[in-house]
Amino acid sequence: MGFSQKELKAFSETACAKLLTARVGIELFTEPYTHVVIDDFFPEPLAKLCLERFPEVDDESWEYANDADIEIKFRTRWQGEFDIPDGIIDAVRILNSATFLRTMSTIMGIPKIVPDPYYSGGGLNVTNRGGLLDVHVDGNYHDATGLNRRLNALVYLNPGWQEDWGGEFGVYDEKGENCLKKIAPLFNRLVIFDSHDKSYHGLPDPVNFPTDEPRRSIILYYYTKDPRPSKQVTVEQPHSALWRKRNMRDKRGNLTREVY
Numbered sequence: 001m002g003f004s005q006k007e008l009k010a011f012s013e014t015a016c017a018k019l020l021t022a023r024v025g026i027e028l029f030t031e032p033y034t035h036v037v038i039d040d041f042f043p044e045p046l047a048k049l050c051l052e053r054f055p056e057v058d059d060e061s062w063e064y065a066n067d068a069d070i071e072i073k074f075r076t077r078w079q080g081e082f083d084i085p086d087g088i089i090d091a092v093r094i095l096n097s098a099t100f101l102r103t104m105s106t107i108m109g110i111p112k113i114v115p116d117p118y119y120s121g122g123g124l125n126v127t128n129r130g131g132l133l134d135v136h137v138d139g140n141y142h143d144a145t146g147l148n149r150r151l152n153a154l155v156y157l158n159p160g161w162q163e164d165w166g167g168e169f170g171v172y173d174e175k176g177e178n179c180l181k182k183i184a185p186l187f188n189r190l191v192i193f194d195s196h197d198k199s200y201h202g203l204p205d206p207v208n209f210p211t212d213e214p215r216r217s218i219i220l221y222y223y224t225k226d227p228r229p230s231k232q233v234t235v236e237q238p239h240s241a242l243w244r245k246r247n248m249r250d251k252r253g254n255l256t257r258e259v260y
Contacts, residue, residue: 016103035193047188053087070134076123127215135202141238147223156185157216167207167215176200196232
């Protein structure tokens, strides 16, 4: 099953209309950092196709992160668009389209957003039962382009999710100490949030998904030439993800990193 250009354009316009009409305090939130939550984001045929084409965990496309205290999950190793599975590429095209970028810029208040054609860290994520992701802030710099990381977008693909499964997206205060909100990873739910040195997030409690039903998501990152506003910066130099359980250092124990 595939979709025509005309169908994908209509899907994109429908999805972006939902984002553009996000209501403050209902779908759009400004505290503790700007984030938006849109349910039933993609038209149903596309969302179902993404789930159908989602690779099994034993597929060779996965990279396994197994740092027991901070990160236990699988992520894809896409090097470009030709690594993206059929069906899922249609969703990624919408999320990287000019229509979506313009709409996201308007809602999030960040002009001149561009996607990442290198998919550095972006792609598909899977967390099996017992997996976790410690509270952290994301890296700030894109090596291939020299651009500044500004936004994350996630689409969850977890039909039948139940509260006792866990795996909610945790939104934390600007010190990463207190969880202020948990966003359930519902099927076809879009979450976009500001990515900066104070936008702490994670799922530090091991997930309790069924053994045959992992936590699935699409995650993409977006950048600008302009730097982050100074009020969002605590580390000016390029850095990787900084983890609460590592005393706000990266996996190597460093605060900053080399630029390649």
